[in-house]
Amino acid sequence: MHTCFHLDLAVGLQPLSDDEAVHVARVLRMKAGQSIRLVNGHGAEAMGRLVEVGKRNVFVEVEVVRREDQRPSGLILVVAPTKHTDRFEWLLEKATELGVEEVVPVWTQRCERKTEKHDRWDKVLVAATKQCQRLWKPTLHPACELNELHARIPSLKGRPGAVAHCMDQVEGVPTRVAWTSWMKGKPSAWLAIGPEGDFSAEEVQGLVQTGAAAVHLGELRLRTETAGIAAVAQFGSLL
Amino acid sequence: MHTCFHLDLAVGLQPLSDDEAVHVARVLRMKAGQSIRLVNGHGAEAMGRLVEVGKRNVFVEVEVVRREDQRPSGLILVVAPTKHTDRFEWLLEKATELGVEEVVPVWTQRCERKTEKHDRWDKVLVAATKQCQRLWKPTLHPACELNELHARIPSLKGRPGAVAHCMDQVEGVPTRVAWTSWMKGKPSAWLAIGPEGDFSAEEVQGLVQTGAAAVHLGELRLRTETAGIAAVAQFGSLL
Numbered sequence: 001m002h003t004c005f006h007l008d009l010a011v012g013l014q015p016l017s018d019d020e021a022v023h024v025a026r027v028l029r030m031k032a033g034q035s036i037r038l039v040n041g042h043g044a045e046a047m048g049r050l051v052e053v054g055k056r057n058v059f060v061e062v063e064v065v066r067r068e069d070q071r072p073s074g075l076i077l078v079v080a081p082t083k084h085t086d087r088f089e090w091l092l093e094k095a096t097e098l099g100v101e102e103v104v105p106v107w108t109q110r111c112e113r114k115t116e117k118h119d120r121w122d123k124v125l126v127a128a129t130k131q132c133q134r135l136w137k138p139t140l141h142p143a144c145e146l147n148e149l150h151a152r153i154p155s156l157k158g159r160p161g162a163v164a165h166c167m168d169q170v171e172g173v174p175t176r177v178a179w180t181s182w183m184k185g186k187p188s189a190w191l192a193i194g195p196e197g198d199f200s201a202e203e204v205q206g207l208v209q210t211g212a213a214a215v216h217l218g219e220l221r222l223r224t225e226t227a228g229i230a231a232v233a234q235f236g237s238l239l
Numbered sequence: 240m241h242t243c244f245h246l247d248l249a250v251g252l253q254p255l256s257d258d259e260a261v262h263v264a265r266v267l268r269m270k271a272g273q274s275i276r277l278v279n280g281h282g283a284e285a286m287g288r289l290v291e292v293g294k295r296n297v298f299v300e301v302e303v304v305r306r307e308d309q310r311p312s313g314l315i316l317v318v319a320p321t322k323h324t325d326r327f328e329w330l331l332e333k334a335t336e337l338g339v340e341e342v343v344p345v346w347t348q349r350c351e352r353k354t355e356k357h358d359r360w361d362k363v364l365v366a367a368t369k370q371c372q373r374l375w376k377p378t379l380h381p382a383c384e385l386n387e388l389h390a391r392i393p394s395l396k397g398r399p400g401a402v403a404h405c406m407d408q409v410e411g412v413p414t415r416v417a418w419t420s421w422m423k424g425k426p427s428a429w430l431a432i433g434p435e436g437d438f439s440a441e442e443v444q445g446l447v448q449t450g451a452a453a454v455h456l457g458e459l460r461l462r463t464e465t466a467g468i469a470a471v472a473q474f475g476s477l478l
Contacts, residue, residue, distance in 0.1 A: 090329060097465045099457070132459040180476040218338070218475060220371040226336045233469035234476050236457060237419040 002028060003130040004060075006038040009046045014038070014060045021058040024050070036060055041129055041137030043068040071136050073188040074101040075235045076155060080195035081105050081143070082224050083112040089124045091225035096128035096138055098229065099236040101188070104153055105143040110197035116143040146203055149192075150210055161190040162215045163199065163207040164227060170201045173208050176216040180234050189235070191215075193227045241267060242369040243299075245277040248285045253277070253299045260297040263289070275299055280368055280376030282307040310375050312427040313340040314474045315394060319434035320344050320382070321463050322351040328363045330464035335367035335377055337468065338475040340427070343392055344382040349436035355382040385442055388431075389449055400429040401454045402438065402446040403466060409440045412447045415455040419473050428474070430454075432466045 004020040038046040044067045048060040129137040144152040243259040277285040283306045287299040368376040383391040
């Protein structure tokens with residue numbers, strides 16, 4: 001069954017947004033009478049039936065709305081956007097499918113390009129949320145500088161955190177432990193993953209001083225987006 | 240340090256292949272005297288120094304070759320190529336970085352497009368092998384029909400296997416167990432992942448009759464390539 005995004009879910013006649021209406025009417029060529037699923041990305045889903053399918057106006061009769069009050073807690077991924085945005089968008093799509101809770105794009109010393117595409121990135125999250133049938137869209141925070149992370153993102157507070165880096169040793173920082181060992185038994189956590197050129201030693205020291213653990217993601221050298229996808233896949237599976 | 244692929248690794252003066260020579264000379268603009276790493280994708284790596292960098296001919300003086308005799312065993316991923324080849328190529332890249340041992344593209348009843356791009360796919364594996372610094376390139380088998388899997392792929396023999404599918408119940412097939420539980424403690428295994436429309440019940444029954452376990456990869460509906468990446472990430476991390 002096709003799923004549409006619809007922010008204000010309620011029983012009764014609901015108009016679809018322009019984007020969703022065009023998709024339902026012109027791309028999928030759905031007809032009045034067909035069943036459709038609506039989600040709002042904030043814990044609610046509705047089952048309905050198309051009652052009018054015009055070129056631009058599409059209405060759905062919603063019969064039942066199901067709500068999940070509490071957002072399931074999980075992993076907050078703090079990650080430097082990749083130089084090529086398609087790699088970052090893949091990470092966003094896959095992380096959504098694999099259950100990430102929040103995403104914080106961060107700018108670090110070695111980010112090659114600092115172009116925030118918030119709306120475009122959010123659309124990727126919406127599409128992936130619909131596709132994988134989760135009820136809660138991951139929160140996408142506005143990008144921030146790494147050294148402002150804790151000030152800008154209050155949801156990190158009180159949650160155990162870790163920084164993944166590729167250096168054998170960093171002065172004043174304990175030797176890295178395996179991410180999969182560190183995260184075991186933690187129902188919620190945050191993890192920071194650096195850019196293509198890794199975090200600087202200073203950045204790792206800064207995060208560790210705020211209480212983060214230093215971790216590694218295995219023997220092989222992972223691309224930023226691979227590291228993010230792997231960490232989310234491993235976290236979700238091990239609770 | 241830059242890594243080049245070079246099939247016949249030996250001490251002494253080694254010419255780079257045309258592709259690698261062009262990349263080193265024109266793209267990276269490396270000069271004689273610079274250090275370079277060579278890998279053959281079959282367990283050997285060499286450290287060398289560029290001695291001649293011409294427009295088409297590039298020679299490397301190899302001083303030491305290190306060999307790893309035994310290919311580490313791990314996960315064989317049996318997977319239906321996606322309709323859009325870019326999604327399948329992403330899976331190949333990520334699975335290589337995350338340590339997959341072999342990849343078997345399979346054609347199933349619900350594959351929407353059956354176009355094999357063996358050479359192109361193999362290039363993705365070569366590039367990812369160089370990037371992530373593994374010594375063994377994953378084996379890419381020629382695509383085969385699912386019902387010929389065991390006849391065509393002798394390396395599956397004697398190795399525990401599983402089939403991931405999305406159906407609540409399949410007649411004659413035990414209820415699915417979580418992939419991450421099933422795989423625990425298995426140093427090597429194979430896993431079959433279906434196409435966008437899932438395996439048919441008949442295909443799942445066929446695989447289970449050959450001894451495969453029926454597994455699921457969690458609550459959310461994963462795309463084919465996400466399922467593959469997640470399974471490899473989880474397998475590698477949990478041994």
